[in-house]
Amino acid sequence: MNHHSLATSEILQLLNTSEQGLTTEDVQERLNRYGRNVLSEKKATPVVLLFLNQFKSIIVYLLVVAAGVSFAFGDHTEAIAILVVLLV
Numbered sequence: 001m002n003h004h005s006l007a008t009s010e011i012l013q014l015l016n017t018s019e020q021g022l023t024t025e026d027v028q029e030r031l032n033r034y035g036r037n038v039l040s041e042k043k044a045t046p047v048v049l050l051f052l053n054q055f056k057s058i059i060v061y062l063l064v065v066a067a068g069v070s071f072a073f074g075d076h077t078e079a080i081a082i083l084v085v086l087l088v
Contacts, residue, residue, distance in 0.1 A: 064082075067080075
């Protein structure tokens, strides 16, 4: 339903209210039925998990393998450069 296109009277009827607002009894009844209108707090993700989640990509795995191959063949500069790019 496109609420933005409805007339004010239609919205008031749809929400079962008036231009003066809800009565105290209506407020209490809706609080009992629906609960308080508050957002639940989202748990903060630990920084370590945020960091580790960055490594959930096949490209990251390929770069780690490339760094390992570079170390194996003695190209330490290349391997360190790849690892620095991964960590930054």
